[in-house]
Amino acid sequence: MADLAGVSPRTVSNVVNGYARVTDATREKVERAIAQLGYRPNVLARNLATGRSGQIVVVVPYLDTPYFAELLQGIIPAARKLGYNVLVDQTDGDREHEGELIGRGSRRFLFDGMIFSPLGLSQEDLAVRDPDLPLVVLGERVSDGTFDHVGIDDVAASTDAVTHLFSLGRRRIAAIGDQPYPTGEAAQLRTQGFRAAHAAHGRPVDESLIISTARFNRADGATAMAALLDHADPPDAVFCYSDLVASGAIHTLHQRGLRVPEDVAIIGYDDIEDGRYSSPTISTIQPDKKAIAQLAVERLIKRITSTEPVPGVELRAEHRLIARESTLGIS
16 A cells, blocks of 8 residues: 555555544545555554544433533534544433542543433542543533533533523523532532622512432423422512523413513523523523533543543633523513
């Protein structure tokens, strides 16, 4: 093949394996020779030689959560573009399973690195993982200096959501989704934003209007909304910690014969596709999922391919508030 392309065997290897930069003209000559000879690289042999599998794994709590499905739609093409296949694992938030995945387990040879959204593991649990595992963490586990963390500013985003409700003249605002336990950091940061917006507007927080949920799903949103409506002094607006929670809350409001947003305004979080087509469409916080996916993949590949230790960094993607019918009404 090298003779046919008029280059050295090393140059052919570099083109096939993507190890070094070559000119476009040289790459085209090698690729023409590959096509002419019908060459297919022996991936198994290459992986054995390099000690890499050519695969990364994305570990999420739930695949039935649209946010993670939409995030994967950004991660998979970004990884493919860099020559990596993507494996996916669902943990259901099981602490033991998550611990096995980041420990020194028998599965480790299947992938070169991991993009991980933990739910069952605490910050302390992450500190005792396999130190040789290239790792990028999503969600709200702060980097300890040995892995990268990619996310948005949950406190600022939640403050924006509640500020939007105050700007519309709402005065009795509830929150659905708090999770006051060690692994509920994302929810706790959203509660911080909820409180910060109240403080900024000189409004006291009614603690009875902060409703905890086990998950950010429709069922918990519907149940929590029912509890709020049974309150002696119900809210006129609700900040829901996900669009699924908002969808469940709206379902309960409709069942009770209440109008959204005329009687109760609703704002969610995540900007999932379903929220753009629901009735009413759901106002929400939109994290830049494409940027989160791209940053996570790029940092992981950097960790996999670097011959030197890579210090952990905190990376923030942008967010913005999307106001729709659930707070503004139908125009």
